[in-house]
Amino acid sequence: MRKRKGFTLLEICIGMLLLGGVLVIYLQSMQSSKKKNEYYSEHFIASIMAAKVVEACFQEADINLYGIEALGLVDKDGQGLTFSTPVTDGQTVFFKAPEITLEQHPHLYSMFSKDFMLDINSEKDAKQYFTLNTAFAWKAATGAGKFNFYCNFPGSVLRKEPHSTFAFPEAKLEKKLVERFFEEKNKNLGTIISSPGAREVALSTGRIYFSTSSLLADKPFTEAFATAEKLAAEPHAPTSVKYYQATELYFGIARDILDLMLFLKPEVERLSKDLDKIDSMNLRTKTRLQVFIQRSGLALDKLRQVFLISVNEAASRYRAQMQSSTSLKSQRLMIEKCLSMHRLMIVTADFSDGVFVSDNAYNIIRSEYSLLLATLARYFADKDQSIVRLAAQEKRFADDNMIKDRYFVCDLVYQLFSEIAALKAKLPDPDPGVPDPDLSVIGQPSGNGTAAGAITWAQDQMNGGSGKGLNVNIGKRICDDPKAWNDWNLAFVSTAYNGSKGELLVGSAIDSYSAWESKGKVKTTGRPPAGAIMYTAASAGNPYGHIFIATGKSDESGDPIVITTGSSGSFDGVREMTLSQVVSWASGKYLGYVSPE
Secondary structure: OOOOOOOOHHHHHHHHHHHHHHHHHHHHHHHHHHHHHHHHHHHHHHHHHHHHHHHHHHHHHHHOOOHHHHOOOEOOOOOEOEEEEOOOOOOOHHHEOOEOOOOOOHHHHHHHHHHEEEEEEEEEOOOOEEEEEEEEEEEEOOEEEEEEEEEEEEOOOOOOOOOOOOOOOHHHHHHHHHHHHOOOOOOOHHHHOOOHHHHHHHHHHHHHHHHHHHHHOOHHHHHHHHHHHHHHOOOOOOOOHHHHHHHHHHHHHHHHHHHHHHHOHHHHHHHHHOHHHHHHOOHHHHHHHHHHHHHHHHHHHHHHHHHHHHHHHHHHHHHHHHHHOOOHHHHHHHHHHHHHHHHHHHHOHHHOOOOOOOOOHHHHHHHHHHHHHHHHHHHOOOOOHHHHHHHHHHHHHHHOOOHHHHOHHHHHHHHHHHHHHHHHHHOOOOOOOOOOOOHHHOOOOOOOOOHHHHHHHHHOOOOOOOOOOOEOOOOEOOOOOOOOOOOOHHHHHHHHOOOOOHHHOOOOHHHHHHHHHHOOOOEOOOOOOOOOEEEEOOOOOOOOOEEEEEEEEEOOOOOEEEEEEEEOOOEEEEEEEEHHHHHHHHOOOEEEEEOOO
């Protein structure tokens, strides 16, 4: 029998059927794999696009505290919005650089224009953060798909308690205050000041005075300001190391001052609100505390001036550095710092008196800010849209006077400067002609021959004082008889000067005036300085004239405040009143004053 060498028809048919089945399975598998690959590819592209959106949000929030609002993802009140848009042809801010267009990206355009939608939901939580759900949804031939990307972005800077390394240690405050303010040893504050409210005023004064003195006397601080001023006067290029050094010195000085002043803000508020509570103190304690309240106000005013100078210098120098920089990263950093300084200038413009040469500082500060924003919008139009949006947003804030409402540090600074201004208005106008009280004469029978001693001794005879000044003509003191100085005005002024002025050792006030006037000592113009001896003329009802002492202070209308004795039929004792009131009461015209020192 011959051996077969081929397949039978049946075998071939069976083989073809098996091969066909395998091919069908293979093709089906290939088709399924293709769909899966297409789906995974779309999912991968969606994840990349979502990441691009999130990166853009981070870029925006990095330079703009209200970047999420500038992007249109929340409203002006910070409330969340639903954001849904196609991504082609610049229909969303996230895909404008570069745009996805048919001409430039035909494949991506075909896919995104038909299948993809960008959806963003924003939600604000209690901690001032925004939660963004960035989603790409698509409906392709492979089926519907969706990719979600959740991320948190800050909605504002979290408030924190201010602190300062220059704050005076609380544990040492009372002892220092007792020894320095009231010149006492081994006493607690309660034994010196009985009123709780007055004690709090004294403690607030101590915190302000010792803390500000610490900063103003700090060697690194004073040297830093001197170095910054020296470098600023030299012609350094904005790209130079020394220019950068001066800028950072000004910034550091402003930061240190702001930290301290914000730390002291509650003390300034208390001092301004409760200043009248010190009226319950005895004269010695009150006058001592008044001295340091005045010095605290002067120190705060000095810090205000240095702060505004430093902020203004830092703002202009950051602006110059930004314009000279060629790195976008460096420019963004300079912009952030520059805007921070300009915002502070905007909110403190009303308190810039005595700092800038121009009388119209407010308008100059605002116009400089507007010019900066316009420059940013123009320069970065084709470089960084987040800066363009920031500039537009800042312009709206400035035009609507919303800077201090939108930035809590600016709001704090505005409140702080308002409180300092309110306190300054309540304090006597700082005048070199008003000396510190001379406490050595309190409780003494007479003054010590100086203007400061005369004023302090005269005040000690008023209500709240010891009243121990002795009228040697009748041998009485106010502490024994409230009428002790009635009608003895010349003797009162002579005793205040310890009988050291011959022109006061005469028969009447008008005789004293004539003695000074014959020597050409009488002045009739200008505000009488502290301790000046003042006169009104004799009249039909008062043939002797009247004499009294200037405090060196004036009321709101500029009327000098004086210390005068009373008389029968008017008032008993010694009191302060204005010159106009004395002229009206004494029925004699004002003649002028003499400065015995």
